Amino acid sequence: MATKQNNFYLQYQLAAKAGKNADRKAFLRKAAPGAIIVAGCMLAWGGVFLHTAMMRADTRDLRAWCADEQNLTPYQQSLQDQQAADAYHSLTDYANSVTSLLASYPDLTSSLLNRIDAAGSGSGITVEFTSYDAASGVLQFNATSNTVIDIPAYVRALQNCGVFSDVDYTGYQSTNGRGQPAGYALNLRCTLAAPE
Structure with missing residues (x-):
């Protein structure tokens, strides 16, 4: 007769081992x-930390280079x-604008003076020029009648002669009793017209 040997302990161990394996597989699942998410986060954090460390080193090197006296x-x-060049360009632009402004003012030539003289020649008015400002085109003179x-x-006649854009005078004064011949003095301030 054949006998069967039952090893319950071995069966118990095998059953326990199988249960543990199933529990372990379920836990791992x-x-x-x-765990994968945590590992990915740790890997990303490590990459950011390494990149930050490299950037700090580059920044430190760049600051050292900028602070180097050489x-x-x-x-x-x-x-x-650059500041000197900017100042030069500014002065050049200013000089060019002043030159173009001055070029727009007429030159005080003898023909203009003759036209001014001719405006009063028919009435016996004598003219004495006192000053001329080329920058503004203002001519000042005294006229005696x-x-x-x-x-x-x-x-x-001065306003209509075409020489001036503006004729300004403050009235006249009598020259009687001032050691001058009898007459009337006029102080005129006229702005020359731009050439056409």
């Missing part, structure tokens, strides 16, 4: 996604050169 001197010189009635006609 549940824990694996979390590099700072040419930079300061280039800034000074023997009769007061000739003064308004002379001022109108």
